[in-house]
Amino acid sequence: MKTKASWLKRWWRPLLAYVILIIPSLVIAVGYVWLLITSFSTRTEGLRSLGWTLQNWRFLWESPFGPRVPSIWQVTLNTLIMSLIMTLIVVGVSSLAGYALARMKFPGRKGFLSLTLILHAFPSVTLLIPIYFVLLWIQKIPLIGSGIPLIGGFGYNTIGGVALVMMAFQLPFGIWVMKGFFDNISWDMERSALIDGASRFKVWWQIVMPNIKPGIAALSIFSFLTAWNAYLIPLTFTSGRAGRFSVLSLYVQNFISESVMTEWNAVAAVGLFQLIPVVLFFLFTQEALLNIYSGGRKGGV
Amino acid sequence: MRLRGKLAPYLFLSPALIVITVFFFIPLVMVFILSFTDLDMTNIGRLAWWHPSNWSLENYVKIFTNRFFPKILFNTLMYVGLTLTLFNVGMALLVALITTHINRRVGFAFRVLWLLPRITPVVVYIMMWKAMAGPAPMGIINAYILGPLGIGNGEYLLNTHPWVFVILVNGFIGASFGMILFSSAIEAIPKDYTMASKVDGATTWQTIRYVILPMIKWPLLFVTTYQTLSLLTSFEQILLLTDGGPRLYQTEVWALTAYHRALTSYFGNTQWGYGAAWSVILVIIGIVMAVIYLRVFRFRELVEEPRIDAL
Amino acid sequence: MEIRLEKLCKYFGKVKAVDKLDLEIKDREFVALLGPSGCGKTTTLLMIAGIYRPTSGYIRFDGQVVNHLLPKERNIGMVFQSYALYPHMTVFDNIAYPLRLKRTPKRVMRERVQRVADMMGIGDLLDRRPAQLSGGQQQRVAVARALVKEPAILLFDEPLSNLDAKLRLRMRGEIKRLQEDLGITSVYVTHDQVEAMTMASRIAVMNKGLLQAYGTPEQLYERPDTLFVAGFIGAPPMNFIQVTFTKKDDGYFLEKGSFSLRLPEEKGRLAEENQAPPQVIMGIRPEDVRVVPEGGDLRAEVYVIEPLGREDLVTFRFDDEEIRALVPAPFRGRSGDVWGLELNREKLHLFHPETQCSLLRRE
Numbered sequence: 012m013k014t015k016a017s018w019l020k021r022w023w024r025p026l027l028a029y030v031i032l033i034i035p036s037l038v039i040a041v042g043y044v045w046l047l048i049t050s051f052s053t054r055t056e057g058l059r060s061l062g063w064t065l066q067n068w069r070f071l072w073e074s075p076f077g078p079r080v081p082s083i084w085q086v087t088l089n090t091l092i093m094s095l096i097m098t099l100i101v102v103g104v105s106s107l108a109g110y111a112l113a114r115m116k117f118p119g120r121k122g123f124l125s126l127t128l129i130l131h132a133f134p135s136v137t138l139l140i141p142i143y144f145v146l147l148w149i150q151k152i153p154l155i156g157s158g159i160p161l162i163g164g165f166g167y168n169t170i171g172g173v174a175l176v177m178m179a180f181q182l183p184f185g186i187w188v189m190k191g192f193f194d195n196i197s198w199d200m201e202r203s204a205l206i207d208g209a210s211r212f213k214v215w216w217q218i219v220m221p222n223i224k225p226g227i228a229a230l231s232i233f234s235f236l237t238a239w240n241a242y243l244i245p246l247t248f249t250s251g252r253a254g255r256f257s258v259l260s261l262y263v264q265n266f267i268s269e270s271v272m273t274e275w276n277a278v279a280a281v282g283l284f285q286l287i288p289v290v291l292f293f294l295f296t297q298e299a300l301l302n303i304y305s306g307g308r309k310g311g312v
Numbered sequence: 313m314r315l316r317g318k319l320a321p322y323l324f325l326s327p328a329l330i331v332i333t334v335f336f337f338i339p340l341v342m343v344f345i346l347s348f349t350d351l352d353m354t355n356i357g358r359l360a361w362w363h364p365s366n367w368s369l370e371n372y373v374k375i376f377t378n379r380f381f382p383k384i385l386f387n388t389l390m391y392v393g394l395t396l397t398l399f400n401v402g403m404a405l406l407v408a409l410i411t412t413h414i415n416r417r418v419g420f421a422f423r424v425l426w427l428l429p430r431i432t433p434v435v436v437y438i439m440m441w442k443a444m445a446g447p448a449p450m451g452i453i454n455a456y457i458l459g460p461l462g463i464g465n466g467e468y469l470l471n472t473h474p475w476v477f478v479i480l481v482n483g484f485i486g487a488s489f490g491m492i493l494f495s496s497a498i499e500a501i502p503k504d505y506t507m508a509s510k511v512d513g514a515t516t517w518q519t520i521r522y523v524i525l526p527m528i529k530w531p532l533l534f535v536t537t538y539q540t541l542s543l544l545t546s547f548e549q550i551l552l553l554t555d556g557g558p559r560l561y562q563t564e565v566w567a568l569t570a571y572h573r574a575l576t577s578y579f580g581n582t583q584w585g586y587g588a589a590w591s592v593i594l595v596i597i598g599i600v601m602a603v604i605y606l607r608v609f610r611f612r613e614l615v616e617e618p619r620i621d622a623l
Numbered sequence: 624m625e626i627r628l629e630k631l632c633k634y635f636g637k638v639k640a641v642d643k644l645d646l647e648i649k650d651r652e653f654v655a656l657l658g659p660s661g662c663g664k665t666t667t668l669l670m671i672a673g674i675y676r677p678t679s680g681y682i683r684f685d686g687q688v689v690n691h692l693l694p695k696e697r698n699i700g701m702v703f704q705s706y707a708l709y710p711h712m713t714v715f716d717n718i719a720y721p722l723r724l725k726r727t728p729k730r731v732m733r734e735r736v737q738r739v740a741d742m743m744g745i746g747d748l749l750d751r752r753p754a755q756l757s758g759g760q761q762q763r764v765a766v767a768r769a770l771v772k773e774p775a776i777l778l779f780d781e782p783l784s785n786l787d788a789k790l791r792l793r794m795r796g797e798i799k800r801l802q803e804d805l806g807i808t809s810v811y812v813t814h815d816q817v818e819a820m821t822m823a824s825r826i827a828v829m830n831k832g833l834l835q836a837y838g839t840p841e842q843l844y845e846r847p848d849t850l851f852v853a854g855f856i857g858a859p860p861m862n863f864i865q866v867t868f869t870k871k872d873d874g875y876f877l878e879k880g881s882f883s884l885r886l887p888e889e890k891g892r893l894a895e896e897n898q899a900p901p902q903v904i905m906g907i908r909p910e911d912v913r914v915v916p917e918g919g920d921l922r923a924e925v926y927v928i929e930p931l932g933r934e935d936l937v938t939f940r941f942d943d944e945e946i947r948a949l950v951p952a953p954f955r956g957r958s959g960d961v962w963g964l965e966l967n968r969e970k971l972h973l974f975h976p977e978t979q980c981s982l983l984r985r986e
Contacts, residue, residue, distance in 0.1 A: 042440045057455030108328035117321040132598030134545030137591035141339030179335035199707035208695040208724040221711040282436025621676040
């Protein structure tokens, strides 16, 4: 029986929900629309373009800063390589550590797990100074310190170095995520492999890892995104926005200066250039990322 | 063979242990020592900072007697508290709940939208917000909302209400983390529970309150813990948005102060020692909070014993 | 391969899962570990496999202590309740996995896998993935994988639990025949006493981590040592009735309320020797209770009739007690009728109410 009161109660609830959802979402949406419009305009007032142009995008085919500053494509390549190296190492190290923490018995196990969470409390800013020294020290190591083609090595002011630091800060989260996925693997399957004759390492590599693909995918995407957008760490550990090892977030800074008038519209264009591949990639891999928590177990142990 | 078996767990952990030692522990020890020295860009190379004779508590005294110390502390607590409850947990939960109860495709589209702030390069993201907050006639909020309503006189909103924007900017980024975890967890709840609830006659709100929320307790606790720590140590956005201003120390938070002191020459020569002291206090606060969270939320119980003894 | 368990204990924290277990399994024997959930049978099996480390005690294979040996060094094959097949590999790769780990040459591997697969009747499924197979087929793959390395010991952990009744029946026979043909020492864990009785040459009954009895199916059925074993083995389960045990001039009697039963001389004497207290528990199986229209050892009222097809299981009530009898179908009585029950004297069991041990033991 629908009384007037209950009828009233029913309709405003969903409406409220939609309002709560839509208003902040609108804020975000408007911001990005503005970004898009700005990148194709000479100037904007609010959301209105004062003149359409492609000039902002000219960095794609000519370097606006002269020959000594790397082109957008070089920078993009740097960013890509750095992100790939970082992702690869994060997934590798996290999988190894996560497996040990999830599936092996050893003293200090619980302590280590708590440690990975506490590590996240270490502010990156705190550690930037000493890590600078650490990287300088690594640079002195022959061969891998500095001098590997393409990435420049793993010391200070190299792609490898930046990748290492980014990887380190992503590690606590990575270990937690992989541990979560390992928790959902059937114990019987591992036991069977051990009885079949596999060493613990073989069990990890041949049996468990192939069944963790959603976890690997999720962590890879997350890590890659973090690396692609990195700003502070590359800023601190390379020679800067115009350097040989600049990455996209730094490159943008070239358009923002104190002395000359800032070309905000070009900034918008470069920003979109950095953003769009990610959005497209994400749209294609959505399932993996959104399932970062889930993992069911069907019967058995 | 036996020995190798016993070593196996440690071998698995060794890459992680090496990374953690090199990039966390050693730097932490260094920072700790540095905080007792007055190493800066002028005396690097000359100062034997590792020598105890050069150590003193001077930096810490400077911090506690700094006249902006209370303000910075207050700012930090307010920033973390508000952003966490309003966005990182609050909006995250709301968005997750709502998008899992409407049409799947539409819900998914909303979640992608909310992820955009996190995947946008930070410089561009901040620039976007500056444009939103800009003075009339360029600023969007002024032009389309405040202007027509006749509120204010079209000034640069970052100057008049910097805190609103600091929280908004960080909040939108932070919310997406919780949103992903919560929505995955909600969708992982077996449908039997929600169906039983409906059969029992519960409204959607009641189902949420009595069935769904208890079942996502662990992600809730994890997100709260993790995001508290994230907020405590984040400052990139604030750096780019207001750089602690516009008025003196108006939006300065602790992490930003540490960065300013240690890595910029804004306040004089890049003072590594002094900046390190600020950092050390931040680390201690962070670790204490993390330990408290671990205890209160009993994370140890989350850890299951392994069911294989063989090494 | 002979297996010997000596004073085997396993603690999980404070919980005692297995308590001082002593067991010997002869070469080529098929032994069942039988008991309810949580009795420690799977834990014992996993200790034999080397997955769990005993807290104390020894496990010997052919006299050698193997406690410290890794599972892969023990030359065993194991079949799990959940089959534990590797979902990302084909059936062929699943079965071949143990051989691959031993770096067996490809040709030999292919030959042995095909042979074992044919033996298990899945020779034509080698290219499929586990997810594409039915439960019964998956189970055969699991068995094939256990057999392919020609192990010295086979371990089964409730392998038939996830199959439907008909398939279970068939697989029971097949596994039993397989084991007979191959002659591999086998240990089979189950909670289903029918499985244990039909397949094993000896059954070890466990409860709460302790060994209750160890004997052939016949021994356990005819001469159970404890109340637990008596009640666990045999379906429908044994009836237990509290009675008074008295020795009179003309013999030994069991009495309760309206009925009085004269014990065979030998049983009475044994009970006396075993210090039977005045109150004892009498056990009689439903199949040893005969229903007669007139007379009988006691009169009881029909409570419920359950048709089982070939027989009817009738529950009777008398003096607050219930007693079940198996009657050839169809039973002509109805609820409420009073009938006479005759108890087969030779098949009576007596148990001590506190120790729960059989009072008819011959020491």
